[in-house]
Amino acid sequence: MSFGSEITNTLLLGKDEILHQQVLASFPLCDVTEEDLTQNPLFCKLLASLTQYVDKTGLTVPVKTELDKAEQKLHSQIHQWLCSESLQRGLQEMIQDNCVRKHHTTVPPDQSMFFETMEKCLLLAHYVKQLDSSSTANWGQPAVLGLTPQNLMELTPIKLNVDRMKQGLSRKLEKHLKDKCLTLLSYLHPEWENDSEGLKVIKLPHSSSLLDKEKKKAESLKETWWENLIILQRQTQLYLSELTKCIQVLQTLILDHRIKMQTDLDHRKLDYLKEKCELVLQKIKTEMLEIQLETYTADTISAHQKIREKLESELKALTAEKQAIESKLSSFEILGKDFEGLANEYFRLRQEIEMKNWALKELTQYKNK
Template structure:
């Protein structure tokens, strides 16, 4: 397809938001959003062009035509089968009704003969259908119980009884079907059950049209329900995507707020711990003072203070003496290693002088005694 024809097809669907909406409507089964089409404009054009050749289910026009023909043929075969099946089930119901009436009361002889003849004919027809080998490809396949169709045909009632049954069959079948239709009418509209026979027959003639209308309305409601389901899924997807975005935004806001609050909490906690530490320190000092007051008297404390003052003065003097000695020692170290021997000799002599002074002192004390 040329670019010109493609642009014609795209423009025929609409422009902007209208194009997106029509593409989404043309492919309801696809899980797409309008945002996807906006983000992929070439893909949107492709879908708009493709919508001219396929229907909403994705089938092409020739395939859809062929499918419709096959569907019509299938419907025709189905109607034929339903007619045959309905007729067969109607005859079976007539036989069952006859058996029920026969068990609960007397039945007219002609009615009894009619039902028995019809039952035998149905059984024979069913047996013949089972024995029919025309649909089987295997010609050598043995028949059921070794029976032949001719043997089963011999079980049919007399020709006269069969002819009489065939003459009465349309009338009896019509009565049975009419009775079923009236039962269906009573079930569909219970208020019509007490109406006259003529009015029931009149309303019965319109029952099929009403049921057809109800069927079409039901199909329309189903289609609307499917469209609403697709629309709901699309809206749910959009809602979930928007909800995820909101959750992510909320998470980021919570994280930022938490970081700011955490800084304030840490600062307040630090102030609290500092205050508590200061309080504990003051409490320790108070306890120490209380212990001192409980342990020492005021005189003892004053004496300790004097002793402390004296010791501190002596310590100060010793530090000053140490400082002067260190200065002298530093001046001596300037003289070098030659003065080290003289200093050692001087120390030795001082020690000897001190020892002799102590011995002289002791000797003098003992002499005075």
């Protein structure tokens, strides 16, 4: 039983996968994944049942039929408009070419009359269309300057000139369009420019397919360009972000290296300054010795050295005596204020004794005289 159930489950899973693929293929514009269909089997069955009523774009059969008819009607109207517009522009180009030709060469009178008549007819047709009250574009608007199409029709050129213009119009228009097509063919195939006119006319029907290919190629290149532009923008953003990270890492490395190197540089600079200071001191001593040698003789220097040694020894003795006296004074200060009074009294008595000794000495000298 278990083996049979496994086979049944396998078959069901295979059918579900096929159904999922059919639903996804029937609704390519629907943002649904195979996982969604697996998790929602009833929704999958609903979409599968809708496939016989709805096409790939999501439109029902009647709506699709009406849309196709509307598109066909629109294409036919666009085709009619393009034909009339092409004819109108071709006639305008012929008039412009004639105006340019008149400035460079002498135009025959009949040809000049032909183009003047055609230009007047085109202008009248244009303005009559503008003043036509039946046109939906001008419905409900007042007539310009009170003019009507009948007023403009009175300005129609002479019937004889109009008839002559109509007789030669088709031939001249055909020649103009033919020259334009041959120019376009030469532009598309420069290597065919030296071919004969008959050969160019034979090759001319293939230019439409060539233009379609070039158009499709241009559209594909444009799509590729947009895709490459998007990829380039993403790569530029990634490059800038990575470059910013690299700059931050580089700044960190520079700061760390600068801190480490700064300590070494400071030590070296300190050693340099020490050596320079010692050199300056040695130079000062040398200068002092040179000044002494230039100022004093050898005997004077030896005498000064002896005097210096004697003064230094006396200074040492006086310093030792001073220290001894200061130690005695410090020991006396310990005794307090009572001893200070006795010391002052002793000092006063010593001064009196010295004064009396001096007076006695003076008296003795006076008596001896």
